[in-house]
Amino acid sequence: MIAADRCTGRFAPSPSGPLHFGSLLAALASFVDARARSGRWLVRMEDLDPPREMPGADSLILATLEKHALHWDGTVLYQHSCHARYREILADLSARGLAYRCACSRARLATLGHVYDGYCRTHSPPAGQTCALRLQLPDQVVQFEDRIQGWQQQNLAKGGDCVIHRKDGLFAYQLAVVVDDIDQGVTDIVRGSDILESTGQQIYLGGLLGAGKQQYAHIPVVLGADGLKLSKQNHAPALDDTRPSSNLCRALETLRQNPPGGLDNETPETVLKWAVTHWDITAIPGVNSVTA
Ligand code: GLU
Numbered sequence: 457m458i459a460a461d462r463c464t465g466r467f468a469p470s471p472s473g474p475l476h477f478g479s480l481l482a483a484l485a486s487f488v489d490a491r492a493r494s495g496r497w498l499v500r501m502e503d504l505d506p507p508r509e510m511p512g513a514d515s516l517i518l519a520t521l522e523k524h525a526l527h528w529d530g531t532v533l534y535q536h537s538c539h540a541r542y543r544e545i546l547a548d549l550s551a552r553g554l555a556y557r558c559a560c561s562r563a564r565l566a567t568l569g570h571v572y573d574g575y576c577r578t579h580s581p582p583a584g585q586t587c588a589l590r591l592q593l594p595d596q597v598v599q600f601e602d603r604i605q606g607w608q609q610q611n612l613a614k615g616g617d618c619v620i621h622r623k624d625g626l627f628a629y630q631l632a633v634v635v636d637d638i639d640q641g642v643t644d645i646v647r648g649s650d651i652l653e654s655t656g657q658q659i660y661l662g663g664l665l666g667a668g669k670q671q672y673a674h675i676p677v678v679l680g681a682d683g684l685k686l687s688k689q690n691h692a693p694a695l696d697d698t699r700p701s702s703n704l705c706r707a708l709e710t711l712r713q714n715p716p717g718g719l720d721n722e723t724p725e726t727v728l729k730w731a732v733t734h735w736d737i738t739a740i741p742g743v744n745s746v747t748a
Contacts, residue, residue: 461641462495462496462641462643463490463493463494463495463496463643463644464490464495464496464497464498464640464641464642464643464644465486465487465489465490465495465496465497465498465642465643465644465645465646466486466497466498466499466500466637466640466642466645467482467483467486467487467497467498467499467500467521467526467528468499468500468501468502468633468636468647469483469499469501469502469517470501470502470503470504470505470508470509471501471502471503471509471510471513471514471517472508472509472510472513473510473513473691473692473694474513474516474517474520474694474695475516475517475520475521475694475695476686476687476692476693476694476695477678477686477692477693477695477703477706477707477748478648478677478678478685478686478687478692478748479517480520480524480695480703480704480707481648481675481678481707481710481711482646482647482648482675483521483524483526484524484526484704484707484708484711484731485646485673485675485711485737485740486644486645486646486647487526487728488728488731488732488735489644489646489673489735489737490644491728491732492732492733492735495643495644496529496530497526497528497529498528498529498530498533498640498642499518499521499528499532499533500532500533500534500535500636500640501514501517501532501533501534501535502535502629502632502633503534503535503536504535504536504626504627504628504629504632505626514532514534516694518532519697520694520695520697523697523700523724524695524697524700524703524704524724525700525723525724525725525727525728526728533636533640535627535632535636538632538635538636538639539627541635541639542621542627542631542632542635545631545635545665546589546620546621546631549589549591549620549664550589552664553592554591554592554664555589555590555591555592555620556576556577556580556589556590556592556617557576557580557581557585557587557588557589557590558572558575558576558581558587558588558589558590558617558619559576559581559585559586559587559588559623560572560575560576560588568616570615570616571614571615571616572590572615572616572617572618573616574592574616574617576590577592577617586623587623588619588621588622588623589619589620589621590617590618590619590620591617591618591619591620591630591631591657591661592617593612593613593615593616593617593618593657593660594612594613594660595611595612595613596611596612596613596660597609597610597611597612598610598612598656598657598659598660600655600656600659600672602652602655602672602673602674603671603672603673603737604649604673604674604675604737604740604742605649605652605673605674605742606742608652608655608656610653610655610656610657611656612656612657612660615653615657618630618657620661630654630657630658630661631661633658634658634661634662634665634667635665637662637667637670638662638665638666638667638668641668642670643668643669643670643671644670644671644673645670645671645672645673646672646673646674646675647673647674647675648674648675648676648677649674649675649676649677649744649745650677650685651674652674652744655672655674673737673740675711675740676740676741676743676744676745676746677744677745677746678710678745678746678747678748679745679746679747679748680692680748681747681748685745686748700724701719701720701721701722701723701724701726701727702720704720704724704727704728704731705719705720705727708727708731710746711739711740712739712740712741713731713734713735713736713739714734714739715727715730715731716730
Protein backbone atom coordinates (compact mmCIF):
# COMPACT_ATOMS: atom_id res chain seq x y z
CA MET A 457 0.00 0.00 0.00
CA ILE A 458 1.20 3.51 -0.86
CA ALA A 459 0.83 6.31 1.71
CA ALA A 460 -1.79 8.78 0.51
CA ASP A 461 0.21 11.83 1.58
CA ARG A 462 0.80 13.31 -1.85
CA CYS A 463 -1.79 14.43 -4.38
CA THR A 464 -2.33 11.39 -6.59
CA GLY A 465 -4.68 11.30 -9.53
CA ARG A 466 -5.44 8.44 -11.87
CA PHE A 467 -7.02 7.50 -15.16
CA ALA A 468 -8.75 4.14 -15.15
CA PRO A 469 -9.91 3.07 -18.60
CA SER A 470 -11.59 -0.24 -19.35
CA PRO A 471 -9.82 -1.87 -22.32
CA SER A 472 -12.98 -2.36 -24.35
CA GLY A 473 -11.72 -0.31 -27.32
CA PRO A 474 -9.39 2.50 -28.35
CA LEU A 475 -9.58 5.88 -26.64
CA HIS A 476 -12.25 8.27 -27.92
CA PHE A 477 -12.72 11.98 -27.30
CA GLY A 478 -14.80 11.44 -24.12
CA SER A 479 -12.09 9.34 -22.51
CA LEU A 480 -9.40 11.83 -23.56
CA LEU A 481 -11.32 14.43 -21.57
CA ALA A 482 -11.15 12.27 -18.43
CA ALA A 483 -7.47 11.43 -19.00
CA LEU A 484 -6.55 15.06 -19.62
CA ALA A 485 -8.57 16.50 -16.72
CA SER A 486 -7.18 13.99 -14.22
CA PHE A 487 -3.62 14.47 -15.52
CA VAL A 488 -3.65 18.27 -15.48
CA ASP A 489 -5.42 18.41 -12.12
CA ALA A 490 -2.73 16.22 -10.51
CA ARG A 491 0.23 17.88 -12.22
CA ALA A 492 -1.06 21.39 -11.33
CA ARG A 493 -0.42 20.38 -7.71
CA SER A 494 2.86 18.59 -8.51
CA GLY A 495 1.03 15.35 -7.91
CA ARG A 496 1.47 11.85 -9.23
CA TRP A 497 -0.68 10.57 -12.07
CA LEU A 498 -1.33 6.85 -12.46
CA VAL A 499 -2.92 4.74 -15.14
CA ARG A 500 -4.91 1.67 -14.17
CA MET A 501 -6.32 -0.76 -16.70
CA GLU A 502 -9.77 -1.87 -15.49
CA ASP A 503 -9.76 -5.24 -17.18
CA LEU A 504 -12.32 -6.95 -14.97
CA ASP A 505 -14.72 -8.14 -17.61
CA PRO A 506 -12.94 -10.09 -20.38
CA PRO A 507 -16.08 -10.73 -22.48
CA ARG A 508 -16.53 -6.96 -22.90
CA GLU A 509 -12.88 -6.28 -23.70
CA MET A 510 -11.08 -5.99 -27.00
CA PRO A 511 -7.77 -7.83 -27.34
CA GLY A 512 -4.98 -5.28 -27.71
CA ALA A 513 -7.10 -2.31 -26.58
CA ASP A 514 -4.81 -1.76 -23.59
CA SER A 515 -1.79 -1.24 -25.87
CA LEU A 516 -3.79 1.07 -28.14
CA ILE A 517 -4.93 3.15 -25.17
CA LEU A 518 -1.41 3.43 -23.74
CA ALA A 519 0.05 4.35 -27.14
CA THR A 520 -2.58 7.08 -27.56
CA LEU A 521 -1.83 8.48 -24.10
CA GLU A 522 1.87 8.60 -24.97
CA LYS A 523 1.21 10.28 -28.31
CA HIS A 524 -0.66 12.97 -26.36
CA ALA A 525 2.29 13.32 -23.93
CA LEU A 526 0.09 12.06 -21.10
CA HIS A 527 2.97 10.24 -19.43
CA TRP A 528 2.09 8.35 -16.27
CA ASP A 529 4.12 7.62 -13.17
CA GLY A 530 5.25 4.10 -12.29
CA THR A 531 3.88 1.06 -14.02
CA VAL A 532 0.34 0.54 -15.24
CA LEU A 533 -1.72 -1.51 -12.79
CA TYR A 534 -3.84 -4.20 -14.44
CA GLN A 535 -6.79 -5.26 -12.34
CA HIS A 536 -6.43 -8.86 -13.50
CA SER A 537 -3.29 -8.96 -11.33
CA CYS A 538 -5.27 -7.98 -8.20
CA HIS A 539 -7.65 -10.93 -7.91
CA ALA A 540 -6.02 -12.33 -4.76
CA ARG A 541 -6.37 -8.94 -3.10
CA TYR A 542 -10.07 -8.67 -4.08
CA ARG A 543 -10.70 -12.15 -2.67
CA GLU A 544 -9.04 -11.15 0.60
CA ILE A 545 -11.27 -8.06 0.86
CA LEU A 546 -14.42 -10.06 0.04
CA ALA A 547 -13.55 -12.58 2.74
CA ASP A 548 -12.96 -9.76 5.21
CA LEU A 549 -16.28 -8.05 4.43
CA SER A 550 -18.13 -11.37 4.74
CA ALA A 551 -16.41 -12.20 8.02
CA ARG A 552 -17.42 -8.79 9.38
CA GLY A 553 -21.05 -9.45 8.41
CA LEU A 554 -21.02 -6.57 5.91
CA ALA A 555 -21.58 -8.66 2.78
CA TYR A 556 -23.87 -11.59 2.09
CA ARG A 557 -24.42 -14.27 -0.54
CA CYS A 558 -27.27 -13.78 -2.97
CA ALA A 559 -28.72 -16.48 -5.21
CA CYS A 560 -31.56 -14.45 -6.71
CA SER A 561 -32.15 -15.24 -10.37
CA ARG A 562 -32.03 -12.69 -13.17
CA ALA A 563 -35.74 -13.21 -13.67
CA ARG A 564 -36.45 -12.28 -10.05
CA LEU A 565 -34.12 -9.27 -10.21
CA ALA A 566 -35.87 -8.08 -13.36
CA THR A 567 -39.18 -7.97 -11.49
CA LEU A 568 -37.57 -5.66 -8.90
CA GLY A 569 -36.73 -3.00 -11.47
CA HIS A 570 -33.01 -3.05 -10.61
CA VAL A 571 -33.47 -2.04 -6.96
CA TYR A 572 -32.59 -5.10 -4.92
CA ASP A 573 -34.99 -5.73 -2.04
CA GLY A 574 -32.48 -7.46 0.25
CA TYR A 575 -34.25 -10.83 0.10
CA CYS A 576 -31.06 -12.86 0.67
CA ARG A 577 -30.11 -10.81 3.71
CA THR A 578 -32.62 -12.93 5.60
CA HIS A 579 -32.87 -16.00 3.30
CA SER A 580 -29.36 -17.41 3.09
CA PRO A 581 -28.83 -19.61 0.05
CA PRO A 582 -27.71 -23.18 0.83
CA ALA A 583 -23.95 -23.76 1.08
CA GLY A 584 -22.42 -24.77 -2.23
CA GLN A 585 -24.90 -22.84 -4.37
CA THR A 586 -23.31 -20.47 -6.88
CA CYS A 587 -23.97 -16.99 -5.58
CA ALA A 588 -23.21 -13.34 -6.02
CA LEU A 589 -21.93 -11.41 -3.03
CA ARG A 590 -23.70 -8.19 -2.10
CA LEU A 591 -22.57 -5.34 0.10
CA GLN A 592 -25.12 -4.62 2.80
CA LEU A 593 -25.90 -0.92 2.47
CA PRO A 594 -27.44 0.89 5.44
CA ASP A 595 -30.33 3.32 5.17
CA GLN A 596 -27.98 6.26 5.33
CA VAL A 597 -27.23 9.42 3.37
CA VAL A 598 -23.64 9.96 2.19
CA GLN A 599 -22.72 13.61 1.67
CA PHE A 600 -19.71 14.98 -0.16
CA GLU A 601 -18.57 18.04 -2.02
CA ASP A 602 -17.82 17.33 -5.67
CA ARG A 603 -15.29 19.86 -6.95
CA ILE A 604 -17.29 20.36 -10.15
CA GLN A 605 -20.84 19.19 -9.42
CA GLY A 606 -21.06 20.75 -5.94
CA TRP A 607 -22.70 19.38 -2.81
CA GLN A 608 -24.02 15.84 -3.17
CA GLN A 609 -26.36 13.86 -0.94
CA GLN A 610 -26.85 10.27 -1.91
CA ASN A 611 -29.15 7.83 -0.18
CA LEU A 612 -27.40 4.46 -0.01
CA ALA A 613 -30.63 2.50 0.31
CA LYS A 614 -32.00 3.96 -2.93
CA GLY A 615 -30.31 1.54 -5.31
CA GLY A 616 -30.44 -1.53 -3.04
CA ASP A 617 -27.46 -3.60 -1.87
CA CYS A 618 -24.86 -3.61 -4.64
CA VAL A 619 -23.10 -6.64 -6.06
CA ILE A 620 -19.37 -6.76 -5.27
CA HIS A 621 -18.66 -10.25 -6.62
CA ARG A 622 -20.73 -11.43 -9.52
CA LYS A 623 -22.43 -14.80 -9.76
CA ASP A 624 -20.33 -15.59 -12.84
CA GLY A 625 -17.18 -15.19 -10.72
CA LEU A 626 -16.14 -11.77 -12.01
CA PHE A 627 -15.25 -9.06 -9.53
CA ALA A 628 -17.52 -6.02 -9.67
CA TYR A 629 -16.22 -2.61 -10.71
CA GLN A 630 -17.72 -1.14 -7.51
CA LEU A 631 -15.39 -3.34 -5.41
CA ALA A 632 -12.23 -3.12 -7.50
CA VAL A 633 -12.30 0.65 -7.99
CA VAL A 634 -12.48 1.25 -4.24
CA VAL A 635 -9.81 -1.29 -3.31
CA ASP A 636 -7.37 -0.08 -5.96
CA ASP A 637 -7.87 3.62 -5.27
CA ILE A 638 -7.00 2.90 -1.63
CA ASP A 639 -4.08 0.58 -2.38
CA GLN A 640 -2.60 3.00 -4.93
CA GLY A 641 -2.90 5.96 -2.56
CA VAL A 642 -5.22 7.87 -4.89
CA THR A 643 -6.33 11.16 -3.32
CA ASP A 644 -8.03 12.85 -6.27
CA ILE A 645 -10.57 11.12 -8.46
CA VAL A 646 -11.45 13.03 -11.62
CA ARG A 647 -13.72 11.12 -14.02
CA GLY A 648 -16.93 11.20 -16.03
CA SER A 649 -20.20 12.25 -14.40
CA ASP A 650 -21.81 8.96 -15.45
CA ILE A 651 -20.19 7.53 -12.29
CA LEU A 652 -21.39 10.31 -9.97
CA GLU A 653 -24.41 8.28 -8.84
CA SER A 654 -22.21 5.36 -7.73
CA THR A 655 -19.86 7.55 -5.72
CA GLY A 656 -21.84 7.47 -2.46
CA GLN A 657 -21.60 3.67 -2.38
CA GLN A 658 -17.89 3.86 -3.17
CA ILE A 659 -17.32 6.34 -0.34
CA TYR A 660 -19.24 4.09 2.03
CA LEU A 661 -17.25 0.99 1.00
CA GLY A 662 -14.01 3.00 1.20
CA GLY A 663 -14.91 3.93 4.77
CA LEU A 664 -15.32 0.25 5.68
CA LEU A 665 -11.89 -0.48 4.19
CA GLY A 666 -10.08 2.40 5.90
CA ALA A 667 -9.76 4.79 2.93
CA GLY A 668 -7.96 8.05 3.59
CA LYS A 669 -9.27 11.40 2.42
CA GLN A 670 -10.30 11.43 -1.23
CA GLN A 671 -11.71 14.27 -3.28
CA TYR A 672 -13.99 13.83 -6.27
CA ALA A 673 -14.54 15.84 -9.42
CA HIS A 674 -16.98 14.59 -12.06
CA ILE A 675 -16.54 16.12 -15.48
CA PRO A 676 -19.39 16.22 -18.01
CA VAL A 677 -19.67 13.24 -20.33
CA VAL A 678 -19.45 13.89 -24.05
CA LEU A 679 -22.49 13.08 -26.17
CA GLY A 680 -22.30 12.12 -29.81
CA ALA A 681 -24.57 13.52 -32.54
CA ASP A 682 -27.09 10.78 -31.64
CA GLY A 683 -27.39 12.20 -28.11
CA LEU A 684 -25.78 9.12 -26.55
CA LYS A 685 -22.66 9.17 -24.39
CA LEU A 686 -19.54 8.61 -26.49
CA SER A 687 -18.42 5.17 -25.44
CA LYS A 688 -16.47 2.25 -26.74
CA GLN A 689 -19.66 0.18 -26.58
CA ASN A 690 -21.46 2.44 -29.05
CA HIS A 691 -18.39 2.61 -31.27
CA ALA A 692 -17.32 6.19 -30.70
CA PRO A 693 -14.60 7.02 -33.22
CA ALA A 694 -11.04 6.44 -32.02
CA LEU A 695 -8.92 9.55 -31.52
CA ASP A 696 -6.71 10.50 -34.41
CA ASP A 697 -3.24 10.00 -32.93
CA THR A 698 -1.63 12.04 -35.70
CA ARG A 699 -3.20 15.26 -34.33
CA PRO A 700 -2.53 15.14 -30.59
CA SER A 701 -2.20 18.89 -30.04
CA SER A 702 -5.43 19.66 -31.80
CA ASN A 703 -7.23 16.88 -29.83
CA LEU A 704 -5.84 18.28 -26.58
CA CYS A 705 -6.86 21.85 -27.42
CA ARG A 706 -10.34 20.74 -28.35
CA ALA A 707 -10.58 18.89 -25.03
CA LEU A 708 -9.36 21.99 -23.16
CA GLU A 709 -12.01 24.05 -24.91
CA THR A 710 -14.68 21.51 -23.92
CA LEU A 711 -13.44 21.88 -20.34
CA ARG A 712 -13.73 25.71 -20.76
CA GLN A 713 -10.04 26.31 -20.09
CA ASN A 714 -9.78 28.86 -22.94
CA PRO A 715 -6.58 27.75 -24.67
CA PRO A 716 -5.11 30.60 -26.76
CA GLY A 717 -5.47 30.42 -30.54
CA GLY A 718 -2.51 28.76 -32.22
CA LEU A 719 -1.67 26.54 -29.23
CA ASP A 720 -2.73 23.57 -31.35
CA ASN A 721 0.28 24.22 -33.61
CA GLU A 722 2.62 23.55 -30.68
CA THR A 723 3.81 20.17 -29.41
CA PRO A 724 1.52 18.20 -27.07
CA GLU A 725 4.09 18.79 -24.29
CA THR A 726 3.68 22.56 -24.75
CA VAL A 727 -0.10 22.28 -24.77
CA LEU A 728 -0.02 20.33 -21.51
CA LYS A 729 2.42 22.76 -19.94
CA TRP A 730 0.04 25.60 -20.76
CA ALA A 731 -2.89 23.59 -19.35
CA VAL A 732 -1.09 22.80 -16.09
CA THR A 733 -0.13 26.45 -15.56
CA HIS A 734 -3.61 27.75 -16.30
CA TRP A 735 -5.72 24.93 -14.83
CA ASP A 736 -9.03 26.17 -13.43
CA ILE A 737 -11.27 23.31 -12.36
CA THR A 738 -14.01 25.76 -11.38
CA ALA A 739 -14.43 26.75 -15.04
CA ILE A 740 -15.53 23.22 -16.03
CA PRO A 741 -19.27 23.25 -16.69
CA GLY A 742 -21.20 21.69 -13.85
CA VAL A 743 -23.61 20.02 -16.23
CA ASN A 744 -23.75 16.31 -16.81
CA SER A 745 -23.10 16.32 -20.53
CA VAL A 746 -21.71 18.34 -23.39
CA THR A 747 -21.95 17.67 -27.10
CA ALA A 748 -18.85 16.65 -29.04
N1 GLU B 1 -13.24 2.09 -15.86
C1 GLU B 1 -14.24 3.11 -15.85
C2 GLU B 1 -14.55 3.53 -17.26
O1 GLU B 1 -13.77 3.25 -18.17
C3 GLU B 1 -13.80 4.34 -15.08
C4 GLU B 1 -13.83 4.13 -13.63
C5 GLU B 1 -13.43 5.31 -12.77
O2 GLU B 1 -12.78 6.25 -13.24
O3 GLU B 1 -13.73 5.21 -11.57
O4 GLU B 1 -15.57 4.14 -17.47
